[in-house]
Amino acid sequence: MLGVTNFSVDVHSLSYREGDSQFTGLLYRPSAPPGDRPGILLFHGGAGLDSHAQQQSRRYAELGYTVFAADLYGDGTAGDRQRILAQVTALRDDPDLLAARGRAALAAAPQVDAYAVIGFCFGGLAALTLARAGAELAGAELAGVISVHGTLTTSAPAEPGAVTARVLVCHGARDPHVPMAHVEQFAAEMDHARADWQLNVYGGAEHGFTHEHATPGATPGVSYHRDADARSHADIRAFLADVPAR
Secondary structure: OOOOOOOOEEEEEEEEEEOOEEEEEEEEEEOOOOOOOOEEEEEOOOOOOOHHHHHHHHHHHOOOOOEEEOOOOOOOOOOOHHHHHHHHHHHHHOHHHHHHHHHHHHHHOOOOOEEEEEEEOHHHHHHHHHHHOOOOOOOOEEEEEEEEOOOOOOOOOOOOOOOOOEEEEEEEOOOOOOOHHHHHHHHHHHHHOOOOEEEEEEOOOOEOOOOOOOOOOOOOOEOOOHHHHHHHHHHHHHHHHOOOOO
């Protein structure tokens, strides 16, 4: 599973609804047979379903995973800074709504026996929110949840026994937006919830360390870190290889 692969990938849009809102995600289908791989649901960062989310989706699809890159904000939001900020605030402050958005995306994704969720930045919060909610899925198991330089604090911490998916957190040691105090709080929460979790911390990395095309200095505390990007990618691949497809 960890060998070098580069499958061809077909991409097309997929629309779905949650409540009264319409969403459009991107489905990445590799040329590889499914084998023992779970499906992947990918949650974008704060900017929405942008080039970074699309690049990461293709990155995992080329390994042979079917990837559904979800839209957490809804049609008509992309490119509108005020609408994006309003969505981020509303979803951050309402974990039930955020979990509902995640469940809607899972329901729209191709039906497989098990899914792993990968979220970046704000998407990391969305992924962990699904885990904390003990997401009930129609015909599929939420087998793994991965947060990459994601938000770790929540207003609705997990109750004991709620987190049934395995959890991996990839975190930059110099991330000022998610300080180590938040990491310690998250660790205590996961232990209280009796979750199967692990945390990898990458020295020298700030927030957004997988954003290869981030402009240095444009956003304080956010920068690309080549080693952390490569190491977290290897850690995620190893984690996925141990997530059962059924």
